[in-house]
């Protein structure tokens with residue numbers, strides 16, 4: 568069966584007479600600015616528009632955080648720092664990038680299992696919120712704070728007993744390396760208090776890349792209810808309840824952009840429930856949803872090859888620079904990201920398979936797609952490439968030069 572490259576998602580980039588523009592530039596101009604192909608380009612206006620769309624759909628009191636691992640390019644994080652209410656980091660390097668934006672340390676949080684003593688000391692020293700994923704992390708944070716002579720900001724990440732349905736990646740329910748099992752939480756809270764520390768927040772991250780609004784609403788409702796239960800049972804004095812995100816973007820044929828309206832209505836109800844019970848703010852944290860659709864990966868056709876009935880476009884980019892697009896970053900069945908050809912002859916669409924320069928059958932950019940008839944030198948544009956692209960790829964595999972990243 569033929570797979571089409573039709574655009575099945577909302578188009579966040581500007582078009583002039585149907586032609587793609589990024590920050591006012593054509594794809595060829597972008598490649599020239601980058602000094603050649605392959606390159607990643609992120610569209611500043613598309614990121615701003617996405618945040619604006621979210622703010623319009625969600626209750627005004629809800630706080631939006633950016634989980635910077637989705638795209639930690641310093642310029643992207645700097646731009647988002649002016650649009651969101653906080654940043655979430657997952658390493659010391661990300662912490663340094665977040666602090667450099669000027670966002671208040673109190674609005675930065677650090678999550679992740681297996682934090683080193685150095686990670687925890689850096690977080691405590693910076694005055695950011697440590698999302699403790701275990702009793703050991705709680706103790707390490709309090710020890711570090713005692714050494715530094717300051718008070719730590721410790722929030723507890725909870726692993727609820729339920730999971731988020733229809734999620735690309737499940738992060739809670741049953742046994743998990745993330746968070747503290749909800750039934751162990753009372754002991755951990757007691758332990759914090761014995762050491763003179765009151766937890767400042769709860770973090771309940773249920774999953775990622777979810778395109779089902781009912782499932783997202785159900786998860787948001789369930790984790791908020793659990794947080795409120797814990798607040799009551801443990802008399803917690805929280806500054807925030809971070810209920811994760813889970814919002815997905817459409818990548819593959821048949822997927823539709825997420826309907827935000829029902830999620831906004833539900834969050835409005837939850838926000839009011841929380842406000843009626845305590846002073847904690849409700850926080851939604853997202854990576855992919857804020858930047859995924861704002862990024863493009865551009866590569867150039869080097870060679871056109873016929874092999875036993877298949878036309879291959881051999882391009883200068885591939886798996887080593889965009890692992891997720893090759894289908895090797897958590898996908899069970901490989902599907903094509905949306906791709907476009909810049910150049911070519913629209914009158915003569917042909918079915919082609921776009922492959923990269925690596926000597927492995929895994930290096931597929933787009934399998935059996937119909938594109939305008941290509942010439943050597945045309946550009947292949949991979950859309951939906953703003954999240955988990957550049958930094959989530961094995962860029963040294965085979966030793967090719969790294970691609971340039973631009974924010975325009």
Ligand SMILES: *Cc1c(COP(=O)(O)O)cnc(C)c1O
Nearest residue numbers: 634637678772775776853854855
């Ligand atoms: C990765 C991660 C996110 C971002 O997930 P997306 O699917 O990119 O929105 C948010 N919070 C935590 C704790 C994460 O680990």
